[in-house]
Amino acid sequence: MPTPHPDRYFASDPTQREIARELYAAANEHPIISPHGHVPPEWLAENTPFTDPTSMLLTPDHYTNRILHGVAGVDLADLGVPVGSPMTPEKSRAAWRLLCENWWAFRGTAVAGWLASELSDVFGIEVTPSGQTADAIYDSIAECLASDEFRPRALYERFNLAVLATTDDPVSDLRHHGALAADPTWSGRVIPTFRPDAYLEPVRADWLALTEALGEAADQDVSTYAGHVEAMRLRRRFFKDMGAVSSDHSHRDPGTARLTDAEAERLYQLALSGRICPDDADRLRRHMVNDQARLACEDGLVMTFHPAVARNHDPKAFARLGADVGGDIPMETEFTNNLAPMLAEYGDQPNFQVVLFTMDQDVYQRELAPLAGYYPGVYVGAPWWFLDEPDAILRYREQVTPYATFYKTSGMIDDTRAFASIPARHDVARRIDARYLARLVAEHRLSLEEAREVAVDLVTTIPTRAFKLS
Amino acid sequence: MPTPHPDRYFASDPTQREIARELYAAANEHPIISPHGHVPPEWLAENTPFTDPTSMLLTPDHYTNRILHGVAGVDLADLGVPVGSPMTPEKSRAAWRLLCENWWAFRGTAVAGWLASELSDVFGIEVTPSGQTADAIYDSIAECLASDEFRPRALYERFNLAVLATTDDPVSDLRHHGALAADPTWSGRVIPTFRPDAYLEPVRADWLALTEALGEAADQDVSTYAGHVEAMRLRRRFFKDMGAVSSDHSHRDPGTARLTDAEAERLYQLALSGRICPDDADRLRRHMVNDQARLACEDGLVMTFHPAVARNHDPKAFARLGADVGGDIPMETEFTNNLAPMLAEYGDQPNFQVVLFTMDQDVYQRELAPLAGYYPGVYVGAPWWFLDEPDAILRYREQVTPYATFYKTSGMIDDTRAFASIPARHDVARRIDARYLARLVAEHRLSLEEAREVAVDLVTTIPTRAFKLS
Amino acid sequence: MPTPHPDRYFASDPTQREIARELYAAANEHPIISPHGHVPPEWLAENTPFTDPTSMLLTPDHYTNRILHGVAGVDLADLGVPVGSPMTPEKSRAAWRLLCENWWAFRGTAVAGWLASELSDVFGIEVTPSGQTADAIYDSIAECLASDEFRPRALYERFNLAVLATTDDPVSDLRHHGALAADPTWSGRVIPTFRPDAYLEPVRADWLALTEALGEAADQDVSTYAGHVEAMRLRRRFFKDMGAVSSDHSHRDPGTARLTDAEAERLYQLALSGRICPDDADRLRRHMVNDQARLACEDGLVMTFHPAVARNHDPKAFARLGADVGGDIPMETEFTNNLAPMLAEYGDQPNFQVVLFTMDQDVYQRELAPLAGYYPGVYVGAPWWFLDEPDAILRYREQVTPYATFYKTSGMIDDTRAFASIPARHDVARRIDARYLARLVAEHRLSLEEAREVAVDLVTTIPTRAFKLS
Known part of the structure; x- marks a missing residue:
């Protein structure tokens, strides 16, 4: 997975694309206002580090779970669902592998785009998720999560x-x-x-x-x-x-x-x-x-x-x-x-x-x-x-x-x-x-x-x- | 407000735009057939001049009223609504100012396009409506309405x-x-x-x-x-x-x-x-x-x-x-x-x-x-x-x-x-x-x-x- | 009717069109799977030749009948409807003429595209259907249908x-x-x-x-x-x-x-x-x-x-x-x-x-x-x-x-x-x-x-x- 393209989601018509770039840049000078969501307030109050890639990125995301279940036939329980289920390092890694192995199932979805941005922009991952790359990606993210820069x-x-x-x-x-x-x-x-x-x-x-x-x-x-x-x-x-x-x-x-x-x-x-x-x-x-x-x-x-x-x-x-x-x-x-x-x-x-x-x-x-x-x-x-x-x-x-x-x-x-x-x-x-x-x-x-x-x-x-x- | 662009509403794709121009020109050789509308027949039967810009262009147009009310928070009564309310020159001018001051509220709407065409094509107005230009536009239109060329x-x-x-x-x-x-x-x-x-x-x-x-x-x-x-x-x-x-x-x-x-x-x-x-x-x-x-x-x-x-x-x-x-x-x-x-x-x-x-x-x-x-x-x-x-x-x-x-x-x-x-x-x-x-x-x-x-x-x-x- | 254009239905944007061509070509290396339809199995079992252009192409196609009836005002019975009505060579040819004379009625519909492809790709017809060309097209197709290559x-x-x-x-x-x-x-x-x-x-x-x-x-x-x-x-x-x-x-x-x-x-x-x-x-x-x-x-x-x-x-x-x-x-x-x-x-x-x-x-x-x-x-x-x-x-x-x-x-x-x-x-x-x-x-x-x-x-x-x- 190369870095997400700077022109992604803009129309391919050159006239429109050039204008869109300029407008997007103007908006991007401003911070994010998020007036409705479901992040637990204790994450920020307690500032506890995230424990592992799966608990942070996969289990709480029912968009991703849904596709893995409905399209790729994965059992929801194997993804750590419901949130709060007992999670071991082995189970976390196995769930992550299911995500990477079934990367094909996300083609054409918004979820693919969000995950790609998260992996690239937040964690600096440069490879495409697959059965071959699953463990390396998992390890990279886990390493990030251990540092203070990745606390809430x-x-x-x-x-x-x-x-x-x-x-x-x-x-x-x-x-x-x-x-x-x-x-x-x-x-x-x-x-x-x-x-x-x-x-x-x-x-x-x-x-x-x-x-x-x-x-x-x-x-x-x-x-x-x-x-x-x-x-x-x-x-x-x-x-x-x-x-x-x-x-x-x-x-x-x-x-x-x-x-x-x-x-x-x-x-x-x-x-x-x-x-x-x-x-x-x-x-x-x-x-x-x-x-x-x-x-x-x-x-x-x-x-x-x-x-x-x-x-x-x-x-x-x-x-x-x-x-x-x-x-x-x-x-x-x-x-x-x-x-x-x-x-x-x-x-x-x-x-x-x-x-x-x-x-x-x-x-x-x-x-x-x-x-x-x-x-x-x-x-x-x-x-x-x-x-x-x-x-x-x-x-x-x-x-x-x-x-x-x-x-x-x-x-x-x-x-x-x-x-x-x-x-x-x-x-x-x-x-x-x-x-x-x-x-x-x-x-x-x-x-x-x-x-x-x-x-x-x-x-x-x-x-x-x-x-x-x- | 510059004159409305001759290519407005056509696709920006050059291939499509060129064809659209030609087709539009072919249609435009023919007059307008308007088989359903609400213009009062007495306007044409009696051919009375329109009294003022607001009574002609603003008060009877519930599209414009709606946006001024719902988006810009204007009181409908201040726009002369309902049609037939007593209207003074001061009230007419004040309503017109409300329209011009809130021109921002019409961005991206069809109403903005229609009004721009009316102002430009019918009355020759070349400036963008705003608090600063409201009076000048009002006066220009009022002057037009006084001439026989603007009777119904x-x-x-x-x-x-x-x-x-x-x-x-x-x-x-x-x-x-x-x-x-x-x-x-x-x-x-x-x-x-x-x-x-x-x-x-x-x-x-x-x-x-x-x-x-x-x-x-x-x-x-x-x-x-x-x-x-x-x-x-x-x-x-x-x-x-x-x-x-x-x-x-x-x-x-x-x-x-x-x-x-x-x-x-x-x-x-x-x-x-x-x-x-x-x-x-x-x-x-x-x-x-x-x-x-x-x-x-x-x-x-x-x-x-x-x-x-x-x-x-x-x-x-x-x-x-x-x-x-x-x-x-x-x-x-x-x-x-x-x-x-x-x-x-x-x-x-x-x-x-x-x-x-x-x-x-x-x-x-x-x-x-x-x-x-x-x-x-x-x-x-x-x-x-x-x-x-x-x-x-x-x-x-x-x-x-x-x-x-x-x-x-x-x-x-x-x-x-x-x-x-x-x-x-x-x-x-x-x-x-x-x-x-x-x-x-x-x-x-x-x-x-x-x-x-x-x-x-x-x-x-x-x-x-x-x-x-x- | 010239041969249907090789780029038909692709976006006119050149970037998209070029990619679409390549993807379409890749798909086209594979045969057609048709898992739901209404072709009578006896056509293939008995392999009987189709009798005439109208019985093959027009009468069983309720898409075409509908437009001829609803848009061009043709009586459905004149198109051989219902399937199985007695059909004479004269009636078949007359129905075909109704189709060709009313070719204008199909403008902008999928039916026009399908029929054009059928006439061109299956029967090699190169002229646009019209009152003038109806008989010639009918005769060409009838000639095809007489040969073994056009059996089911x-x-x-x-x-x-x-x-x-x-x-x-x-x-x-x-x-x-x-x-x-x-x-x-x-x-x-x-x-x-x-x-x-x-x-x-x-x-x-x-x-x-x-x-x-x-x-x-x-x-x-x-x-x-x-x-x-x-x-x-x-x-x-x-x-x-x-x-x-x-x-x-x-x-x-x-x-x-x-x-x-x-x-x-x-x-x-x-x-x-x-x-x-x-x-x-x-x-x-x-x-x-x-x-x-x-x-x-x-x-x-x-x-x-x-x-x-x-x-x-x-x-x-x-x-x-x-x-x-x-x-x-x-x-x-x-x-x-x-x-x-x-x-x-x-x-x-x-x-x-x-x-x-x-x-x-x-x-x-x-x-x-x-x-x-x-x-x-x-x-x-x-x-x-x-x-x-x-x-x-x-x-x-x-x-x-x-x-x-x-x-x-x-x-x-x-x-x-x-x-x-x-x-x-x-x-x-x-x-x-x-x-x-x-x-x-x-x-x-x-x-x-x-x-x-x-x-x-x-x-x-x-x-x-x-x-x-x-």
Whole structure:
């Protein structure tokens, strides 16, 4: 594997490529803002060295696991899945070999590009992964990981991160964020994100326990629905005080319909008694999400929606290995009618802001761009998960820009727990944005000066505004 | 703002660009046919000068308002919305400044291209809009508007319009169309379009009043459903006699299911009594739309369908400012099953013709192209509203042509009430059509001679056939 | 019509075009694998000469008929439809003239490209079809057809076919396949495909008769549901013994939900008694499809799904001319939830393999690529029917590759009953695959060596693995 080509992902048309190079260079003078992701905050708080190449680069990356399993037929357990499984040096090396031997399976995927960048840019690897080179690559990376330059904080600096958001449980004490804030030797910005999903799903078997935990964390009686809302208000406030700028919401649908207070209370009591039916649980959940918007008008946390994934689609793998092992499949979704109740109530509130993510690209031009183009507080989230590869990012710009404009998009979101992939992922987004802008310039739809401004705005003011980061 | 570039919107690939130039030039030897739009007929009948730049170019253009509101945070009321609000010279100038100061917000949108063309081609403006240039631009345009060359009829000639269709209420006396027809000094063609939507929605609060007005206009008893249909028949006939070639239908869904006569009568009586439920109102509406198709087989008016918009999505803005202020959001739609009853009954009638528009681009290749490719009377409408920007028009051709062919599309529809934007909008469509054809030629899928014929057909015979304009 | 250009369908960008040429040449060193189609096996078994140009090239090609009918207004009956109508030399020649006179109607379609290739490559025609050239072309082809070189077996050799699959009724005795196997002068591979659709649709008027025929063919009592399954098991086994590698399933939806045994038996008895309602018939059908998957785990036949077509959308044409005359319209579909029950049960079985086809391209990136990227036994089928034209094939690769990879796609499927169009159809797919790969190389996302391997894999190992052809 030669060093990744400096012009990768740009159009091959010479006119466009030259413009893209210039725009990309302008954007690259600025650090990375990562306002939504899943890196564990303890990595930075404790600054513990990564133990081995597989635990750092392979096991936590469900993109890579998925392809090795579905395309190359590898057993997920052989990759160290689930995260936290006992790992020996032999097992780690064997998993790494599976990755290298099956390098062919990644042809044409974004994962191949990210991994190539990580290996080359972060670890200086110059050979193509294969059965022959697996051990040598493994040893090189392991050697790197033993040095202080590859500890989490050093990488944070080297990756040129300006902000890194984590995703956190509402009852978390956020002690790692607290420790970082209190550490005079640390000057980075690692902020929590309030993710109450599980607490808003009365259909879950563990919902009652979660509700009790919420009440305890907030020191608030949750025997009434009003108490539940108050507990949420208190926890959101705590998160905000600890630096959070957003809350994250990922349910099967983005429904936000309001119930009457009496009906909400009735369903809440049913839920507490464990006798709520699935349809009523959905109705209560949509009401609760709507109430998060009400709270957001007060505390100003930006809402992010990530709906419509059939999680744990493979029940046998879920039973054996747990969640987040690659067996999640997107579904169709709908925003225009689902969000109407929430936007009717809060869409004109100055403090209200929502970023809408989707894996159903059909809604980009049909629903999301029109919503963001009309409501001042609505933003279109960057391409997410099964849409975060180069061509899909390009389609996103093509479909969203004409009616939402660049200025009502969120900026790049890496959404990753694979720490070392953050620079590679942002790099691809910057390249594709430069490519899209270059085409507009080459087609005389935007001047070069305007395009340069937009390229910089996309990595500075635009995410700052969408996530209230200033 | 320099003059818009002569090659704008063409591909940057030199081979394709050179062919596109030639095809575009061939199309441009022909005048503009505008068979569906919203310009008020009194503008041409009375030929009154436009009063000021804002009332002419900004207030009636909900595309521009939407971006200023949703992206730049401008209050819609400050733009003169709704049309007909009291307007002073100061307010007009202040609104114009808001447009110019927020010119950045339009980057990458079709609106920027249209406005640039209007300013440059119609008014000779050579500077880029900004806070600094706002007043000078305003004054230049105002000066133009004071001269006879900028009255509506002079612009009609200058825009090289061959046909301009308006959209009219079924009870309208069409006196402006009559006045134009009777005027020996006028040689243009301004034709009405029959738009009965509101009269086919028994769920509306004003439906009873509308029904009474319909009966009066038709001089027909409408106390039975048969009477209602007869009144429609008479009004359609009147429109046809006044030059109409089409009727327009825009409901939440494109349903066309037929009821039994007894059931239709029963629901109609329920509607008259004000006691029809929303579901039954929808069933009756779909039956009524189906009956419009029956009437069309008789009088030959082409039906156009524009379904699936959630109108007035922002109820607070609707309460304050009324309809058509930018707060409309598209929805998913479905044609294959919704149209099946109508096509089963009338799809083989020689006089029956329907043009299907959508803002849900998913149906282009999946449903509309197959329907138009099979049924001789079905045409695929040009990209509409949230799909009328350059890249979306290109996707339309890519998705529709392979199975509907060029010859079962409608030709360009501007659908605008912003009179001065008509040439700019048709120009973009012609450029994108030339670009698409040029690609087919460059990829050896069509000869240059064929492409030249198609480029001309797309602005001459194709709209003429789709709208029965000859 | 000059000879089709050697660079047709490649991008016009010179960098990409040069790479595409090389990749296409590499693929073209390999024969055609056609694992799903509708050529009648008796053509090869009996090797009867084709009677006339129209019966060979026009009447059986519903793509061509559809355009002549829907775009040019030709009566389907004048094209010899339905297949098997009495055909005279005069009628054949007149139909051919209709094709040639309306050659303009095919501009920009895949059909124009296929027909041009057929006329040029198979029959050596060098003139463009038109009213003037119709008779000369007809005579040239007729002369060819009289010679032995144009008999089916000679064309099979000349087309360089390695495998040709037919589609067959479960009660067929497969005598033509048997005859070919027993013929020492025949060295080709013509394999049957098990298509039980009609037998799994208890809503059909003829379902009881079909069920009886199934029982007879299998020599199995089918008075219970278990007996029905056993009859299916036996017929599948027979097909497998005769060379079949797959079964084909085309219902309105891809539902696969399992009933309890008791409920299945109850519904089966209702169906036998002719009293099953449409909803229950659908539930039973989905259970039966699920049981086909169960049987597949045993016998290893690959399942192919082709769902979501509204067949015979035009009931008047269906009454007059029967099925398969062009009046079929695609519908929206959904796989994530519909396949969940089947994949939960059989998705981890080593013998289980399913290839998912769609005409709803929305599901490529949203559902099919994620499913194929996760489940080892799931493959994404090649673009089908209303998606089999060049640009749609390109979109398929763009949307499927990033998450399913090249290696979980099916390879080209021509799905045709127009025998002479097979080489032209595979040629287009090879060209578009080369074009897509060339872009990845030009954008430095894949090395030229990798791309060359993939181009060859796509026509060799990939279809072989997806259809278990080795």
